[in-house]
Amino acid sequence: MTPRQAAPQVGGDEQQARDTVIVGWTVYAPPGTDWLTTDRVRIRGETCEITGEPGDWGRSVFTGTAGPVQFAADRVTG
Secondary structure, eight states, X not given: OEEEEEOOOTTSTTTTTOSOEEEEEEEEEOTTOXXXXXXXXXXXXXXXXXXXXXXXXXXXXTTOOBOOEEEEEEEOOO
């Protein structure tokens, strides 16, 4: 998994003396796993919701190796 970040608008309400803000995670799950947009996952002790449609990388045309299932996960707030 890798953190997803966003750069807030310079001088905007969200900046608060920061350069970047972590908005969630990009998760690379093992091949063949089944994830839905209605699922929740726990990442580093925090509950996150899957946002968007999970994508299956399929198989490599060069090696035939199965690729990961990729999805975005955002922290649950409120």
